Amino acid sequence: MLKDYDFDKKDPALSGKKRSELGSELAALQRRLLDSDSSMLIIVDGWESSGKGHILKDLTRELDPRYFEVNVFDDALDDNDKHPFLWRFARDLPGKGRIAFFDRSFYSELMNDLKVNDDRLEHHLDYISFLERMLIADNTIVLKLFLHHSEKTMEKRIEKLKDDPYREFLITKDDEKQLKKYSKYLKHFDKILGMTNFEASPWHVISTEDLKEASREALSIANSILKSHLEQTAQQPAAPIRPGLKEKPLSKIDLKAAITEEEYEAQLEKLQEEAGELVYEMWLKKIPCVLVFEGTDAAGKGGAISRLTRLVDPRSYDVATTAAPTENESRYNYLWRFYQTFPIKGKMTIYDRSWYGRVLVERVEGFTPEYRWAAAYEEINEMEHNLVHDGLLIIKFLIVIDKEEQKQRFKDRENDPEKNYKLTDEDWRNHEKFEQYEEAMNEMVARTNTKDAPWIIVEGNQKEYARIKVLKEFISRARTFIDKREGKKQEK
Structure with a gap:
């Protein structure tokens, strides 16, 4: 998904769109979501210094703040390792009618660990797959955005932050590490995205070379997916076939x-x-x-x-x-x-x-x-x-x-x-x-x-x-x- 990514490819349909208009459309859909039996989880993950904060601000700017939450999952706190893997994420899942935004997610820890062994990776990705499937079965839309930028752009952004005394603190060891080993992380991210690009909850890779264009794309994807979900005819799925009990x-x-x-x-x-x-x-x-x-x-x-x-x-x-x-x-x-x-x-x-x-x-x-x-x-x-x-x-x-x-x-x-x-x-x-x-x-x-x-x-x-x-x-x-x-x- 990342290996042959074309940073120059643009969606002409978005060129004339204003972010405020797309945001207002999302706000209108949010009001419809409130009266439904559904909810929405939007995961914003990706490279460090890729503009997560910028994208989140544009995604939420026009929304009614009473009906969404933004949850930031940075480095694991000392207390988190005392709990099961998904504990801190499961607590912040959206309730019916609401939207939850995850700044980083249950994928981040695995993405940042180049040394994660295959057994641990496979187990935790199975665990994540279980959670996403269960949420979708319960009428939760799971939208996964991966913010992607080139090595050159990443280097420029880190240098710019270093030169800003008020924003220098935003640079972490993960930023430096990812830049230093860009090609290894690219390969690692590509592997995880490929393993978790599920049919019902696929990844949407967004170029953040231009942050305004990235926001337009993120808003457009969110609008399209939420609108499609709300317009689907409410039809109760058939119950899974259960073989009869051989014994009681x-x-x-x-x-x-x-x-x-x-x-x-x-x-x-x-x-x-x-x-x-x-x-x-x-x-x-x-x-x-x-x-x-x-x-x-x-x-x-x-x-x-x-x-x-x-x-x-x-x-x-x-x-x-x-x-x-x-x-x-x-x-x-x-x-x-x-x-x-x-x-x-x-x-x-x-x-x-x-x-x-x-x-x-x-x-x-x-x-x-x-x-x-x-x-x-x-x-x-x-x-x-x-x-x-x-x-x-x-x-x-x-x-x-x-x-x-x-x-x-x-x-x-x-x-x-x-x-x-x-x-x-x-x-x-x-x-x-x-x-x-x-x-x-x-x-x-x-x-x-x-x-x-x-x-x-x-x-x-x-x-x-x-x-x-x-x-x-x-x-x-x-x-x-x-x-x-x-x-x-x-x-x-």
Whole structure:
């Protein structure tokens, strides 16, 4: 894309256009976007000293500032390496009706690293591909602009900045490095652009030899793509074809599984102490951990969580209770709110319900069209794979009870003044849909039980049995993960 780029090629259609007119056209389209179910992400990446600031100013000059954000992603801050790769970018994605501009992006770190190995490059580009595909499926337009200039122009701009005492600070080591190794960076950029020139989110290479012409081209591309998107007939895609389940995982479990009170009392505290020590060890070794708790309503998720954390240092973990998304959260992709709470290195986040609501309650209650929840299985698998690749331990518990046990627990709550606050009319309505939820859980387990993040199905009819099983499985999985990680370190 860059190797044979022709800097002299001009678009005659733009020669008579004023930037202010093109900007006003974009502002009119922005107003239409506000009333739609869509959003727009505009990535402005490219060479250092290539005029990103100039282009961004012209792209935003005529827009209503209440409905767009410009996010600057410069050198990674010290805190960013404690989080998963896409964490800081996912936080700033646009909500419905809005436009987000990224000054540099998730591509920049990879573009600036000539020594990045092929495995790391391929993994992170797969991660980026996953994010872009998911955003597009959720009606977000992804526009990627790469600003390109010649070596001679780059040299002139750097010298000009050096001569300006008020702008000299804008020159960074990356500017100098790219200029010094221009041909190597050209080849490296070309490789990355070629690998990520996706059909649904292609790169648009813009020459910034003349910054005013570059702005006209950027505005014209943004107008054309946004207008085309808004004029498309709103047609709901067909749901992906899902092969039938060969077996139902929940049919294999024995809900009569139980232990005696003596066995429970004899094991509980010892296991809790061991769990607390393991969480402390993960904190020392900077291992982030995610625990997911899903299950039948009234299955005892809260009780299992409180027994697991009883002797764990409260500074080392957070519990994220997932309720229905707020009005603000509903403006974003369904995974957006979870990226806000993924743990930093050494911390543990426990999810009392999670992103699996997409294929459970949203599916059963009809909150989400089938084509979107059916696509979520693969999206979730990719997200979890990437988190594990980033060094996270993911342990997923599905606590299951039968319909009669659920009914009895609802009745017990109804008659207990200390617990009746937990019972709502919605719980009884869900009880009538027990079989539908069971079907959804079976498919969830079958389609998201991966090597990276397998499901642990917990027989929950007896709470004591379920709590002990959760503790034992947590200890076993955490110990194995730590030992495997330490073994890999020693091999290196």
